Amino acid sequence: MRYGMAIDLKRCSGCKTCSVVCKVANNVPEGILWNRVLTDGGEAPDTSSGTYPDASIGYLPVQCNHCENPACVKACPVGATWKDKETGIVHQDYDKCIGCRMCIAVCPYTGIRSFNWQEPKNYADYPLGDAKAAVHQKHTVEKCIFCEHRVAEGKKPACVEQCLARARTFGDLDDPDSEVSKLIATRETQQLHPEFGTNPSIYYLV
Amino acid sequence: MAQNISAAAPKTRATSGRPSGAEGRKRGAVRLQGRGVTIAIVVCAILVVVGIALWMVQLSGGMVQTGMRNRDSWGLYLTNFMFFVGLSAGGLIISSIPNAFGMKGFGPISKVAIWSSVCCxxxxxxxxxxxxxxxARLWELFVYSNLSSPLMWDILVLGTYLILSLVYLWAHLRHEAGRMSHVAMRVISIIALIIAVSVHTVTAWIFSLAPAHEFWHTALMGPWFVASALDCGTALVLIIVVALRRAGYLKLAQSNVTNLSKMLAVFVLVDLYFFACDLLTSGYFGAGSDVVEMLTTGALAPFFWSQIICMAIAVVMLVAPRMRTDAGVCIASALVIVGVFFKRVQIMLGGFQLANVTLGDVANEFTMTNWESGIVALGYNGVVYWPTPLEWGVTAGVIALGVLMLLLGLRYLPLNPTEDDQAEQEAAIEAQAQAAAPAEA
Structure with missing residues (x-):
């Protein structure tokens, strides 16, 4: 089994609901985003490239690609980031991470991984999100974990469930009959920077 | 580092040739004495304490107080890490080659070179x-070791290297005392040479095995690191031995200094040659031209051109016979060390300066060093990372620890040359004087 995701870029409207619900579900600390929506246009977010009438804008949601061949897993000196052979999810063990930031340096997808540069702060006085969301720790690295606690209960990741445009599909890439596999088989797809040999488990439908 | 020694150890005060007992007479019993050295030791100790205090500030208040951020996750600490591994490996290579291949004349400097390697x-x-x-989780490295990580390899090699350097120093002393055979000494020298080359190669692999960074991902990185290690290591050893000769700690024939200087010039040229090869391969065709542009005209140009200028001046000074005075050699060596440091800066920053994902994104205080504009693309204008005063302070503390070890070693450890080594140097000095005399007459 290899969990993966298809994100339909023709449906994504750049509303960033995925960023917000991800933060809530996983109690992601202040200043950190596991799920970001990049603007394919001008330098600044939500700006277009070019000038009227030749302007264009697009969106690219990015998060951990849960690569089939993850550079981070190979590089972590203590195995604090590891790939679950059962599910294909790349996990992050906060209790083990020594904070060397090697995984950040080797991940080809700039900005995917975040380090807690200070004591993690909550937006509220109490932890938000799912009861089983892991407790964040100072001086450890974190990233999208495909909502492993929700997936283990048979639910979908929060970003998939709550995407307003229904652009996201989650499922088993190894099962040819799964909805996600069918989409990837029938639509034209792209992966982010496939040239590094990581084989990302997130496919963009273009 | 060496400035402390030369400044702190004026000739009159530093020498104390008093023999103390049979063992002392055999070794010459010269130690680095003098008030200047004592002051330097105290200053270093204070810097170490300040450094530890600042480190505690960093740990308690968080690394948000450093300049490092998610998009430039390593900084001054690891830049200096590669720099000091290089200094160390180069010093050990320089001290082990003569022993391994039976070259004469470098005897007086090898123990000092090994000790400076240990300190580095x-x-x-x-x-x-x-x-x-x-x-506090350092122990995990030895319990949960992931042997596919280049960082893990480096930890293992560094540990082995430190232990082996100390064994090598001990072997030197045993050999001098006549308690170790010449063959055994040679074998240990060869092992030391191999491990010194490998320690710096593995350090290069931490960077070059990351395909995601255009500037890092080159097979040349390993040999290139060794070349840099050779030039800055030799330069450091040269500064230290010239200063110690001035301080009367050891005798060394000028011909040996000349040989070391010429070797240093060759090492620097090899280093520059590797750089040129890499730049041509990157810039000739395709995506790598970003790297060349970044170095020659882009954000890292000040470091790139400073390195080239430092090294070019150093080579001229080292090959011109008239400039090979004590001061000239020390200045040239210092220029080499500064040049290599600037190269380390280019390697570290150059990896992070070119991002793979450059689409429009929001920057905040954790994502990148220059986040104030709130726009990621603007954060890459200029140098992507710059250290904070806290990082300078902690780094100074760690380096002071090394200088402290060096000075204490020179004062209290029997690192000074044996009488045999000194006699050999005196003979060489005399032979040179005789060779020069008829020419003058």
Whole structure:
């Protein structure tokens, strides 16, 4: 089994609901985003490239690609980031991470991984999100974990469930009959920077 | 580092040739004495204490107080880490080659060179520790070792290297005392040479095995690191021995200094040659031209051109016979060390300066060093990372620990040359004087 995701870029409207619900579900600390929506246009977010009438804008949601061949897993000196052979999810063990930031340096997808540069702060006085969301720790690295606690209960990741445009599909890439596999088989797809040999488990439908 | 010694050890005060007992007479019993050295030791100790205090500030208040951020996750600490591993490996290579291949004349400097290597590798290990977010979890490296990680390889090789350097120093002393055979000494020298080359190659692999960074991902990185190690290591050894000769700590024939200087010039040229090969391969065709542009005209141009200028001046000074005075050699060596440091800066920053994902994104205080505009693309204008005063302070503390070890070693350890070594140098000095005399007459 290899969990993966298809994100339909023709449906994504750049509303960033995925960023917000991800933060809530996983109690992601202040200043950190596991799920970001990049603007394919001008330098600044939500700006277009070019000038009227030749302007264009697009969106690219990015998060951990849960690569089939993850550079981070190979590089972590203590195995604090590891790939679950059962599910294909790349996990992050906060209790083990020594904070060397090697995984950040080797991940080809700039900005995917975040380090807690200070004591993690909550937006509220109490932890938000799912009861089983892991407790964040100072001086450890974190990233999208495909909502492993929700997936283990048979639910979908929060970003998939709550995407307003229904652009996201989650499922088993190894099962040819799964909805996600069918989409990837029938639509034209792209992966982010496939040239590094990581084989990302997130496919963009273009 | 060496400035402390030369400044602190004026000729009159530093020498104390008093023999103390039979063992002392055999070794010449010259130690680095003098008030200047004592003051230097005290200053270093204070810097170490300040450094530890600042490190505690970093750990308690968070590494948000450093300049490092998610998009430039390594900084001054690991730049200096690679720099000091290089200094250390180069010093050990320079001290082991003559022993391994039976070359004469470098006897008086080899123990000092090994000790400076030990000090430098301790600085390097210290810099890794202060860079870690969770130093209390260091033990995990030995319990949960992931042997596919280049960082793990480096930890293992560094540990082996430190132990082996100390064994090598001990072997030297045993050999001098006549308690170790010449063959055994040679074998240990060869092992030391191999491990010194490998320690710096493995350090290069931490960077070059990351395909995601255009500037890092080159097979040349390993040999290139060794070349840089050779030039800055030799330069450091040269500064130290010239200063110690001035201080009367050891005798060394000028012909040996000349030979070392010429070797240094060759090492620097090899280093520059590798750089030129890499730049041509990157810039000739395709995506790598970003790297060349970044170095020659882009954000890292000040470091790139400073390195080239430092090294070019140093080579001229080292090959021109008239400039090979004590001061000239020391200045040239210092220029080489500065040049190599600037190269380390280019390697570290150059990896992070070119991002793979450059689409429009929001920057905040954790994502990148220059986040104030709130726009990621603007954060890459200029140098992507710059250290904070806290990082300078902690780094100074760790380096001071190395200088402290060096000075204490020179004062209290029997690192000074044996009488045999000194006699050999005196003979060489005399032979030179005789060769010069008829020419003058």
């Amino acid at each position: 590798v301790c600085v390097a290990i210290g810099l890794v520790v202060v860079d870690l977010g969770g130093p």
